[in-house]
Amino acid sequence: MAEVPYAQMLINGVSTGLLYVLTALGLTLAFGVMGIINFVHGELFMLGGYITFYAFERAGLNFFGCLALAVLVMAPVGALIEKVFYRPLRGHPLSVLVVAIGLSLFLVSFGYLAFGVQDRNMKIPFTGLSHIGGFMISNERLLTLGISLGLVICLYLFIRLTKTGRAMRAVAQDAEAAALVGVSIDRTFAVCMMLGSGLAAAAGGLVGALTVVNPSMGHASLFKAFIIIVLGGLGSIPGAIAGGLILGLIESFGTTLIAPEVASLLAFGLVIILLIVRPEGLFGHG
Amino acid sequence: MGERLAWRRAYIWAMLAFLLGMPLFVKSPYHLHVLIMVGLNTVLAASLALIVRTGQISFAHPAFMAIGAYTSTVLVTEVGLSYWLALVMACLAAGFVALLVGYPILRVKGAYFFLVTFAFLEIIRLIVTYFKHPFGGSRGLVRIPAPKIDLPGLLTVEFAVGGTHFYYLMIFLAVLSLFVLYRVEKGYYGRAFRAIAQNDTLAESLGINPMKCKLLAFVLGCFFAGLVGAFYAPYFTFINPRCFTLTTSILIIIYVIVGGMGRITGAVVGAVVLTILPEVLRATGYYEMMIFAVLLILVVMFLPDGLISLPSRVLSRGLSRGARIGSETS
């Protein structure tokens, strides 16, 4: 290799990383606020992707409208799942994990049967390339980057500034104490799930637009989300952001400089080291 | 009480005789294959049940299967050991690795434990995928030779692909494994495990060392997972990373939970029913998965003690919200 394309590797890593962040945020929220591993998160992502696809391809709506639709549909679905499946098992996170696994299995099989095995594509109307200071990025990617960034910032502001956001932080710190001062746990959990599902759905739609939509896309994204929340710390939003970017950069540099297999090894190696040395992650609180 | 024990003993001997005599009636290698799979899955489920009994669900079981499988294969094909020696060493390897990683892994609980065991599973998979020599990488190891018994003058058996020899070996290994696991469960440690699952600190105050117990359960459970892996390799004649995935671990967990959590008998029931069910249905994979998923959800939500609690539930006519994972009352 003549000149090493560092700038390109950097932008590759950051653009992928931000998409990862969007996917991981809902998962880390669920853990931080509700104390559970929302294993079905991947399938919420997948269903969001399919809703976006069908709305875009079949109904011909504007792409942003399709994304919004996906979010609006999947958010209440998330709350519903919490109410029907998780609430009866509240206080028993392992049981919730197992039920979530069951839901995930069910939805993936359902996805294959309902949507078919073929990959689906969306041709979103943002073609062309942009040259930014030495590297190239497609306008498609730039758009999804922008949307991801926007959503992440919105979430952050919501958690920081609104009353519900504060309630979520309170519950994350100490659920019992929060309940004592009058915070409604049911409502907080419902909002938490809605936010998480909504973000997952948006991520699904965006990733689907950039690549493909298929029933097993949730599995792969869940994998990455797990790595990210371990890296960043379960329950920490800044952690998820850092974790996502770190993973994106490891993958980009690892793949381009060495080889694709090595990138995965590096990522998981880092995960194992962190789990042993600092299981609460880079930003988490044990 | 003595009478019940006598009945139970008689029942077990009858089962054994029945199983040993099976190949006389069941000639088809396909049916033998199903029985062998049942046997393997019962050992997998029972060994995981022991770990679950301490209140932790390990997703790393297939990783230890892999350790057993790859170790025994490499020892036979590269180092030239006899299969039987390799088998023992493979189990020991699995147990040893469990001991090594058990200490840091078992310190964490609940969700973190899931993540850690999941990460460990992935690392093992990545290692065998990355190192093409001696693990064969993605292709894995193929044409693994069959075991041989070579006692000149006494007995010379070459294991046929047909399966009868493998069947008897499986019976032997399964009975041995289940016996050991059952004794542990019914003994002091079995009760200690349950105590830890309910309440660590309370157990400690009773003189139980939680870490030591968790480690014992983990090492023992993974030892038998390695045993299954070491059997798996020459029976299927090939192993590759795709055999040891998260889906595999979820399947074993389903056997344990649907059958009856944290109890060997429950795990055995779960494994038997859920291994035979897909063979009977022979549906495409998606429907099969949906049925398993529905079963899992129903059991966790409404029948937490699993299928084996069904008879007693029906008799007592209650559908009480029994125990939950990590804290049982049965």
Place this chain on the structure above:
Amino acid sequence: MGRNFGKGLIGLAICVAANMTVTGVGAQDQVFKFGINTPLSGPGAPWGTYHTRGMILAAEKINAEGGFVVAGQRYKVELITYDHKYSGPDAVANTKRLIFEDKVKYLSILGGGLVPACQAITEPNKVITFAYAYGGRSITNPENPFTFRAMPESLEGNAAAYPCVLKEHPEIKRVALINPDDDVGWAGSEDSRLVAGRLGLKVVANIFFDRATTDFYPIATKLIAAKPDMIDSSTSPAGSWALLCKALRELGYKGVLYQGSVMDVGVIVKTMGAEAAEGMYLSLTVAEPVTQAQKEVAKAYIAKWGEPFLPQILDYYHGLFYLTQAISKAGTFDTTVVSKVLEDLEFETTWGKSRFGGKRIYGIKRQVLWPFVISKIINGEGKVVAINEPPDWLE
């Protein structure tokens, strides 16, 4: 969406409720049972559909003409199909079921990596296996004389296609290879290296990627940095290849793109855009039926399953014809005799004159050879560039 549920139910019906007997088999007919061990769910599921549909059409055609004759007795073809979900243990279980329960002596299996495990059972039991799988010499070798590879692998495709591409692009000197990181991908990479070596091309990169990858920017960056004139992927699935090429074009790659296995042209054009896909070479792939025989097959397909016709089923369509021809000629179902007959048989497929070859490469004549097509994407459509006879060194 309802249509897809229907498709799912069809998949189920193909497999479970009745081991689907093909139309045309009556109660009095003597039956020839042929096994199909294929992925109908999980990874590789689309291939299972091509496999089963190709064979169903073939079996129906044979039965419609009254079946085939062996030693004076007429036989109709019955297909027995099982889903192996691309899982090794399931593939082995299905093989055992087919051989010992259903008592078949002839079967087909789809899925590289799974074949050696099944061979451990089929070979000692002298069951003739049609392998629809990549895997090179690990599958096709003299130790497994009952295994016939019933479709071309990327070696055969590339051997016929590379000279054609080089004629149109004589500037190509440097080739970069990219394949999925598993046994299928490794076989494809070996094939490409062999062909490139014979033609004096330099392999400047040999990359393997995880099948689950969807973000190809890092890999594309790496490929471009190696400065290849042509990028060859012999075994990537259509979706991954399309995403990779999209990234390559977006990052400024201007060289030749080449794919070495059968794929769906529509997916590529849709994912990449027609402009970016312009000029891409697709070996062994066609977008529409080419020969007259293929147009007939397309008609039969559409009558049964509706539009669109999937040319990918063609590879699987041929097998039953030449198998039944060989059995008829042998006059017996004895697999040792039939395999000798098959080895030397000259037969017709929808591509033209065909036979088994590969002695020089595999040590035994078990690789099916017929004229190999190469297509090119022009104006968003796949157009046939040439149909080449396989070169001598493949015989």
